[in-house]
Amino acid sequence: MDDWLLLSSESAGPLHLEVSREDQDSEDRGKLKSKLVSAWNSVKYGLFHGKCNTSSITISGERERFRCSFVTLLWLTYRRGFPQLPGGSLTTDSGWGCVLRTGQMLLAQGLLLHLMPPGWTWSVSHHVVRDDMDLLGLNSKEGSNKRGRRLSLDLRLFRPMAATHRRVVSWFADNPTAPFGIHKLVELGKSSGKRAGDWYGPSIAAHILRKAVAASTDLPNLVVYVAQDCTIYLEDVKRLCERPPPQSWKSVIILVPVRLGGQELNPSYITCVKKLLTLQCCIGIIGGKPKHSLFFIGFQDDHLLYLDPHYCQPTVDVTKENFPLESFHCKHPRKMSFSRMDPSCTIGFYAKGLKDFESLCTAALSTSAETYPMFIFSDGKSQEEEKGGYTPPNNITYIQRKNERKRVDTSNSMDEFVLL
Template identity: 80%
Template sequence: MNPSTSSAHCVGQSPTDDLMDDWLFLSTESAGPQHMEVSREDQEGEDRGKLKSKLVSAWNSVKYGWSLKQKSKFSKSSPVIMHGQSYELKDQGERERFRRSFASLLWLTYRRGFPSLAGSSLTTDSGWGCVLRTGQMLLAQGLLLHLMPPGWTWSVSHHAVKDDMDLLVIRTTDSAERGLNLKEGPSKRGRKLSLDSCLNRTMEASHRRVVSWFADHPTAPFGIHKLVELGKSSGKKAGDWYGPSIVAHILRKAVAASADLPNLVVYVAQDCTIYLEDVRSLCERPPPQSWKSVIILVPVRLGGQELNPSYITCVKKLLTLQCCIGIIGGKPKHSLFFIGFQDDHLLYLDPHYCQPTVDITKESFPLESFHCKYPRKMSFSRMDPSCTIGFYAKGQKDFESLCTVVYEALSTSAGTYPMFIFAEGKSQEEERSKTPTNNITYIQRKSERKRVDTSNSLDEFVLL
C-alpha cells in the first residue's frame, strides 16, 4: 500500500512521529546487554535475526502503516449507522452518544515487541497481520455483545475538543463517570456513588478481561500467537497474508479451544450457505439449559476485482441490523473492519498502525491503545469484494429473529444471485474442508456445483 494513497489512520501522531518512535524502538532494543554465557557466534546469529526482524518491521510500517492524516467529514443532514444504531449528528446529544459508542469499540492493530512467533524470529505483525487483526476486532465485537449489558459504553469521560463534524476528536480521561445529580442530598449521592462505583468496577473488570484475551502473548486465547498457531493447518505461517475466509475458520477454532467461553460457539457458512441444522446442532443443549450463543461468519466474494454495485444496498441493509457485528475484508496488505456507513461511505476501523505491545499482566494496564478516537470513512466504491460478514445471536429466539431480518435484507439484492442463503439440513462437506488448505473452492448454484481456480484471487472465496 503506497503511503500517499492509503487511508488515514485512527491516531493523532504524524508520520514523522511514528517513524522516529519506530527507530528509537529499534535502536534501544538492538543495544541491549549481551549475556556472557551464550557463545559469541550464537549471540551474533540471534542478534542478526532480531535486527532483520526489526528492519522488516520498520520497512513494513513505512510501506503499509504510515499515511498522511486526513479529515473524515460527516454530514449533519443524514444519520450515521453503526452496528445497527442510528445517530443524528445534527443533535449534540446524538453526536456525543456516537462518540461514546465509537470510542468503546475495541481497536486491535499491528503491534511490535511481542514474544517471537513460533517458528520465526518475528516480533511484530506489521505489514502482514492486518486480516488477523480485523478478525480479532470482529470477534471482539461479538464478545462485547455476549458479555456486556446492552448499550454498554467504555466507562470513561469523553470530552469533545472540536464540536463540528469535520473531525471527530475524543479525548479520554481516567475518571469514571458517576452520573451524579448535584441537587441531590448527600445520602442519595452517596448511595448512587456506591452503586455506580460497584457497577463501573464490575464492567471495567469484564472489559479488561476481554482485552486481555487478545493480548500479544502465547497464552492469550485470541492473541496473534494463538491465531498464527491455528493457521498452520491451513498452510499458513507467521509472515504470510491471511485471507478473510481462512481467518473466519481460525476464529472458529480459537473459540472452540477456549475454556473461557463455554456458552459461545462460532459457525462458518459453507459455499455462501448457512445450514440451519448445522447451527442448531452447535447451539442446542439438553433441557433445561438454553441454547448456546452463536457468532455466524459468512465468507463471500461480492464481485470480481471490484464490488458489484448491485450488492451495495444489501450491504447497507445488513449493517443496519443490530445482529450484524461487522464486515472484515480488503485488498492484500490492507484489510479493514467495516462497522457502519453514512450515505455512500463506509465507516471503518483500521488496523494499519503499529503500536508497542502492552503488558496485560499488570493489574491496571493502559487501555487507551485498544480504543480508537477518530472515525474514518471511505467510499463504497473502494470496498474490496473479498469479505467475511459477522452476526451474533444470544439465544434461540435471537437466532430465529436473525434469520428473518437477514433474509429480508438479502432480498434487496433482487436481480442478482443472493450474497448468501439459508438452507435447511446439513452441509455435505467433510470436516477437513471446513479449513481451506488450497486455492480451489466450490460454487453452488442450485443443484449445480463447479470447481473454480482462485489462485489469482485473494483467497478461497465463493464468487458471486
C-alpha cells in the same frame, strides 16, 4: 459534515449553530436544522445497537451517543515488541497481520455483546472506575455526601463491567497464553498452510477464529459457525447450539466469507451491504482493499465507516495490574468510498439465543439481492459436515449456477470464495 463525522476530541461536545444575521427569521433556522438532521440521519451504524431517532433527540445528544458507542469498540492494531512468534523470529505483525487484527476486532465485538449488558459503553465505565479514589474522596468535602453516595453506587455498578471489559482485552493480548492473541491465531493457521509473515485472507481468518473459540475454556456458552459456500446450514447451527435444559441454546457468532464480485465490488451488492450494517445482529465486516484489511462498522451515504489496524503500537503488558486501555480504543472513525472496497470479505453476526437466531435469519433474508443473494440459508446439513468435518480448500472456488457446481482452480487468487 466531514469534521462532524470524523469525531475529534474537540468536536465531541454539543453542536452550536451560529446565525450570521440577528434578524434571520425562524424559517431559515428551520431549514438549516432540517439539513443537519437529514445529514446525520444518513449515518447508519448497525453495530451500535439502538438506532437513534433524531426527531426526538437533540443533534448534539445523537452525536454524543455515536461517539460513546464508537469509542466502546475494541481497536486492535499492529503491535511491536511482543515475544517471538512460533516458527520464526518475528516480534511484530506489522505489514502482514492486518486480516488477523480485523478478525480480532470482529470477534471482540461479538464478545462484548455476549458478556456486557445492553447499552454498556466503555467511556462511562472506564472514567468512573479510573477516578474512583478521587470520586470517593469527595465525601470529605462539605456538602458532597449525597454526591459521594451516588458515585459510590456508580462504582458498585460499573466496577464489575470494567473488570469484564479488561478481561476481554487481555484475551487478545500479544503473548502465547492469550486465547485470541496473535500467537494463538498464527498457531491455529498452520493447519491451513499459513505461518507468521504470510498474508491471511478473510475466509481463512474466519476458520481460525472458529478454532480459537472452540479451544477456549473461557466461553463455554458461545460457539462460532462459519458458513460454507455462502450457505448457512440451519441443521449445522442447531447441532452446534443445542444444549441440555434449562439453558437449551448457546449463543452463536456466525461468520460468512463471501466474494461480492470479481476485481471490484459488484454495484448491486452495495445496497445489500448497507442493509446488513444496519441490522441489530450484524457485528461488522472484515475486508477492505487487497492486502489491506479494514473492519467496517457502518456507513454514511456512499462511504463505509471503519476501524484501521494499520497503526503499529508498542505491546501492552496485560499482566500488570490496571494496564493502560487507551491504545485499545480509537477516538476517530474513518471512512472510505464503497468503490474502493475489495469484494473479498467476511460478514459477522451475533445471536444471544434461539429467538435471536430466528430473528437474524429473517432480518438477513430481507437484505438479499434480487438476482444473486450474498448468502443463503439451507434447512439441511453441509456435505462436508456429513463427511465428518470441514477443512477449507486451498485455492479452490466453487461457482454455483442453476444448481450446478463446478470446480475451478484459482491459484492466482489470495483466498477462496464462492463467486455469485
